[in-house]
Amino acid sequence: MEVETTQLAGVMLIKPQFFEDFRGEYVETYNESEYISKGITCKFIQDDISISTQNVIRGIHGDAETWKLISCLHGKFYFVVVNCDTESSDFGKWQSFTLSDKNRWQILVPPKHGNGHLVISESTIFHYKQTTYYNPKGQFTYTWNDPKLNIWWPVKNPIISRRDEEGRFV
Template sequence: MKIIATNFPNLTLIKPQIFGDSRGWFFESWNKGRYIEAGIGLPFVQDNISYSTKNVIRGLHYQKPFTQGKLVFVLEGEVWDVVVDLRRRSPTFGKWQGFTLTGKNKEQLYVPPGFAHGFCVISDTVLFQYKCTDIYNPASERGIMWNDPDLNIPWPTEKPVISDKDTKHPFFRDLTRDLLFD
């Protein structure tokens, strides 16, 4: 596996080694020892898989106070994956970065606690998996508006499909200190 630095401290892009032949392909999606060597040492305690259709935007989500680090990747299809740094002392606080994750490239993104996360489905459908460092806690569920004008994220769709819940998050500028990370 190859570790690729991003513009954000502790946000890591992982390019796994893929073994393929006429039968198909194989790759190691998780190996505790190798990921610890790469600086991703938090234990994962919950795995989730979501299925979505074209133009669905999920996010921008995070948990506080019961934070989650997430190792995210696409099993089938393609997404444009976005993170927003909510760590007040970070040099990239309030900035976002996007990544194209596909079932073909099998790249993984480790999103540490302190980031909001979301994605837009580019393909007709997508199977999206994420490993979490803490159990989902409904009382800790937080979010930022997906179309926040200050963040100005250029989502790759003209017809976004958004859940009702994701239309009710605050804008980044309205996040109070208790909703951010130190």
């Protein structure tokens, strides 16, 4: 597996190795000792999956405590990570990645960073591991088109939830 730093401090791009032959593919999505050997020492305690259809945007969500390891199990999505730490000089900086079931990339998202994704394929399965149990009261939500963040999305009229339309800050 390859681990690359990104433009955002603490955010890492992880490229797992996978094996492909005439039968299909095999990929190891997580191996604690391998991640520790690459300097990723997060203790993940919960896994979650969301399934969405084309043109759905989920996010931008986050909290002050949780590390997340994001991957795409099926399909393809445009993934955005945003520094949402209002005390950071990098507040509002963002970076995007395209994750898919073909490239198998993973993104490590630190606390105080929000993440959102737009489904590009017909449908997608979004998988994430996290270091805390989900706490809806501790979550913040920025709208996908918040002018303070000025994020570029490859869609004009996405499908979004009421939560994502309104935003919410803790």
